[in-house]
Amino acid sequence: MRNMMTPETIQHNCDCFKRQMERFIDFGEDKAIMVNNADWLLKLNYIDLLRDVGACFSVNNMLRAECYKQRMEKGLSFLEFNYMIMQSYDFYYLFQHYGCNMQFGGDDQWSNMLGGTELIRRKLGKDAHAMTITLLLNSEGKKMGKTASGAVWLDPNKTTPFDFYQYWRNVGDADVLKCIRMLTFLPLEQIDAMDAWEGSQLNQAKEILAYELTKLVHGEEEANKAQEAARALFGGSGSSENMPATQLPEARFTDGKIGAIELLVACGLCASNGEARRLIQQGGVAVNDRKVASIDVTFDQAQFAGDGVVIKKGKKVFHRAYTT
Template sequence: MAANALDALRERGFVQQVTDEAAVRAMFAAGPVVAYVGLDPTADSLHAGSLVPLMALIHLERLGHRPIVVLGGGTARIGDPSGKTELRELLPGERIDGNVTAIAKQVGRWLDFAGRSRCVNNADWLLDLKYVDFLRNIGRHFSVNRMLAAEAYKQRLERGLSFIEFNYQILQAYDFLELYRRNRCVLQMGGDDQWGNILAGVDLIRRLEGVTVQAITFPLLTTATGDKMGKTASGALWLEASRCRPYDFYQYWVNVHDADVGKLLALFTFLPMPEVKAAGGLSGAALNAAKSILAYEVTTLVHGEDEAKRAHAAAQAAFGGRALPAGILPSSTAPRSTTAAVEEIPTTLLSSGDVSRGVSLAELLVNTGLARSKNEARRLIRQQAIYLNDAAARDENHMVTAADFKKRQLLVRAGKKRVHRVLVSS
């Protein structure tokens, strides 16, 4: 192990809080550490926010440690109240089980479950618990007063906190205990909003096993303007191609705030930190090149290099682009020459009959994913944020006809950042 994992994680911006810095550093230095993060299977795909814990685990695996991914097939049946203003929808068990299967397959792209890493489902130990025994053996170690002081619960008390959600912290703490007993797991990592839940597990293990385990939390992923990162016009930035096309995924990272580029390169790429730090100080065209490389690297990580190349070529075709300078983030494998490929732009086919009759522009914007609803589409048109082959659309009732096409092709653009190609089928 060439570097202390705590220092490596801190340098890249993964560390928000640590239970005992000296103890964690010594633990990593002593040998392979078993560490876990939990992932919530409330959907059949992870999203961009999940990249933070995933990348942390990948770094640990590369440094010789032993990551565990815990899929919350049991806890998802309750719902985590952290950051929520009301009770989450309780998903059917069959749907949760399907999500667990899908996410386990997804995470297997990045972690070696046949080698150092493991993937487990907490339903394996939670669903068979006996309620009275659990209360006697585990529940008696929890103070209701202390639990109510936790931020996740405090925020919900005025609006209403259900008993089922109130149990979430106890079950998460029990996960840590179970992983310690089964795998000698001594480190839990998670988002900073999980700090109280994680400490509950640390305390439970100390009480029942007489052992001091540790915790690290990650900073919550926000933009330079304070907004939650990973949201697109159509919702969450999913990691599954069927939910978010690789081109749209790529475009998200190209268009991040200038002030976020250095942070995101550190978190979501494996590029050397001296190069990352240098890129964080760029401006103008050089900074735009760094954004393209960020987008290429993250798209390669999530969707593979072939999809990243296609998305990069499509972006150059849609928006124009210069060759990426060789001196900017030189360790990246991003193409340095111009590789415009208009055929890689997301495309919709319209029949010649539809075009002859005319297609509502508002409806077309929804069908192409450039707007979430007709109301939003009309608002974008009124704001003159929609362009048809570089001409601003001004009429919210506009009907798209053959007159809008050039050589049977129409490029529809929403703002400066999102584009879609519409073709007339022969």
């Protein structure tokens, strides 16, 4: 079950979603419309909802839906049980007030979407349609978009363009062409020609995927910067100009030094001292290509002058720390 949020947090999220979607969708006059279902759901009367909408749903049919089958084994709250009804009512309302007659969603939403088409049919005697989109799965059948530290965000303040580029640059060999097909606008003929690619050619395909997606989400300039930084870094020149970076304030240093644990936390590479301690003990941190061998390691403030130092977390996350 999702975390409960205040109306203010929800509104903030809505504003953020619209800013992100404006890169892909035109919200101009007579174009796309973004609405908030709170505008109609919060006005619903419980008794009226039970009489007018609840009577249209069979509990037996709902429990046969895959989304409920999975939750029944772990425990299904009454709140979660109502999700299909609320989503169906959304479609019904949008059909009536906006002429929306087709709903798109991931294929894990199929039952909820069909609930909406059935509600429209029963209440209005009209046809509506649902179309699912294949979820992006890796070769192991797991949802993509998750990393060890959490989700890959469209917001550059949560996932920098460089880290976004690196995520797609490091997808598995078995997944890269699938991702290019599903997520880019490259001509299918060009993608089909990549089917025979092997070995180092797959690395080229990953570069193409990473560049095209970063350009789509963050723009061509940021995509160029991310690609240049990655090529320089892994090509051995060590350029870190376009790498995600943190400026360390004077207060972070004690007697002109900063400990490895505090450095990781200050740069946002670890959420807590405990996480940083475990990462170092597991050998997962390097600074300027030298492994941090102990949690007691410290760094002099002078090392962070100029270009600063490059911190490597695991095999794929790079971050620059510097002082003025």
